[in-house]
Amino acid sequence: xxxxxxxxxxxxxxxxxxxxxxxxxxxxxxxxxxxxxxxxxxxxxxxxxxxxxxxxxxxxxxxxxxxxxxxxxxxxxxxxxxxxxxxxxxxxxxxxxxxxxxxxxxxxxxxxxxxxxxxxxxxxxxxxxxxxxxxxxxxxxxxxxx
Numbered sequence: 001x002x003x004x005x006x007x008x009x010x011x012x013x014x015x016x017x018x019x020x021x022x023x024x025x026x027x028x029x030x031x032x033x034x035x036x037x038x039x040x041x042x043x044x045x046x047x048x049x050x051x052x053x054x055x056x057x058x059x060x061x062x063x064x065x066x067x068x069x070x071x072x073x074x075x076x077x078x079x080x081x082x083x084x085x086x087x088x089x090x091x092x093x094x095x096x097x098x099x100x101x102x103x104x105x106x107x108x109x110x111x112x113x114x115x116x117x118x119x120x121x122x123x124x125x126x127x128x129x130x131x132x133x134x135x136x137x138x139x140x141x142x143x144x145x146x
């Protein structure tokens with residue numbers, strides 16, 4: 001009587017092969033889920049940058065400052081850097097551009113804006129927005145994490 005053609009049920013070899021195949025399938029599925037999750041996190045960061053740029057463009061269309069609550073009038077706006085750009089930070093909770101740097105909110109460790117790459121641990125980076133006229137420049141910078 002052969003081990004493979006045992007009429008009394010599965011042989012030890014068959015049970016071990018099925019177990020190994022199930023473990024390998026489980027690992028492949030787990031790796032696929034982790035890869036998909038990282039793609040989604042990277043996509044979320046990219047969409048956040050697009051949203052920040054849109055909010056800044058709307059703010060610049062109605063005033064000369066990227067900050068939501070600022071009129072941008074000369075002498076009143078305190079958000080101007082030495083190059084003449086108004087500077088603010090995107091707040092992911094309120095979806096506004098604010099003056100004070102918030103805590104980090106990136107979801108992925110490597111962020112890309114146009115051809116520039118930025119590295120930082122999860123939840124440590126924020127989007128910095130610089131605007132002048134109708135031109136907006138975005139970048140990832142360290143957040144105000146304690």
